[in-house]
Amino acid sequence: AQSVTQPDIHITVSEGASLELRCNYSYGATPYLFWYVQSPGQGLQLLLKYFSGDTLVQGIKGFEAEFKRSQSSFNLRKPSVHWSDAAEYFCAVGAQAAGNKLTFGGGTRVLVKP
């Protein structure tokens, strides 16, 4: 079975500062990894995904993530946050062998201080 852990429930960061959100997964083989963002009352928006190849993945809105197999991690980073980045962020893992269904982490709520 696949599982995802996001250790940080809340993160507060100043506008312009860097941001890193942690994600650890458990899966027997190489999974498909995703980061989504959700604004209050809204649906999910895909930030980036990793299937294979280059372990540093670039996404939208200036986000990037690095897949580290040895640490079973897929941490999300942004060099300089904007007030509009305040939202809930979800890491998810999936696999074709698991019927393509996604398992989500608990989410990290990001607050941005002016």
Next chain:
Amino acid sequence: GAVVSQHPSWVICKSGTSVKIECRSLDFQATTMFWYRQFPKQSLMLMATSNEGSKATYEQGVEKDKFLINHASLTLSTLTVTSAHPEDSSFYICSAPEVAGDGYEQYFGPGTRLTVT
């Protein structure tokens, strides 16, 4: 990119009634769709996998007789919450996968907020 729609976007119903939520893939075919439930300030929990032409597969703990799923065509799946109760109030989100490069990408609907009074 591909688009998934949901209807309605919000619904209020009385306790004991049934509510149907539609999930459509607008520009691609989906033999499989997924239904998730999200309580306030919580993550998404997979409820079931909707399979076109066959029965849905429910996750452990999800009552199949309460949450009826029908995958009527390659672009439409419906979730019916039967005999709804206040504890069924939640945000319901569907998704459909499509092959993308070496893997696949899930396209999510905008969600349906159900309030049972």
